Amino acid sequence: KQRDKAQMSTFECQGWLTIWASPDDDSEYFIRIRHQECHQKYVCIDIPDDVKQIIRIIPSCVHIRYELSLWKEILKSYPEPAFSQKAVYNLWAKQNQSEWRRTENELESAKILLAEFTKDSRYQLDTIPLAD
Numbered sequence: 001k002q003r004d005k006a007q008m009s010t011f012e013c014q015g016w017l018t019i020w021a022s023p024d025d026d027s028e029y030f031i032r033i034r035h036q037e038c039h040q041k042y043v044c045i046d047i048p049d050d051v052k053q054i055i056r057i058i059p060s061c062v063h064i065r066y067e068l069s070l071w072k073e074i075l076k077s078y079p080e081p082a083f084s085q086k087a088v089y090n091l092w093a094k095q096n097q098s099e100w101r102r103t104e105n106e107l108e109s110a111k112i113l114l115a116e117f118t119k120d121s122r123y124q125l126d127t128i129p130l131a132d
Contacts, residue, residue, distance in 0.1 A: 013037045045082040047091060055092050 014036030022028035047055075051074055058070065070092070071085045102112040118125040 011037075045084070045087070047083045047087055048078075051078070051083075051088065052091065055088065055095060058092060 016032075016034045018030075018032045018034075020030050022030070054070070054074070071088060074081065074088065100109065100113060102109040114125055117123045
């Protein structure tokens, strides 16, 4: 599964990971990690709660381009955010997919949505047969 979180940078730290089992108890294991040089500290790249709240209040019908102005608004409070614009957009999109996703199967979702729209007499659906 794709994650928005970056990995910690790696380098030759002269580290060792040792795992051994207890000679007396089969359910007891020991782990030792040793580093000669320290790694860089992790930076939290989670989206802060106040930004999540802003994303929650955005109506789902807003055009995708609004996400760019949303990002500009976020940058006013977080000029150098540890989280990415892509992470903000993904959260916004995930929040709003209930508006259009009817099933896990995208084709079936599209068919269901089209059927829902044609229940309104203002819309008409013309089916175009496709060759196999």
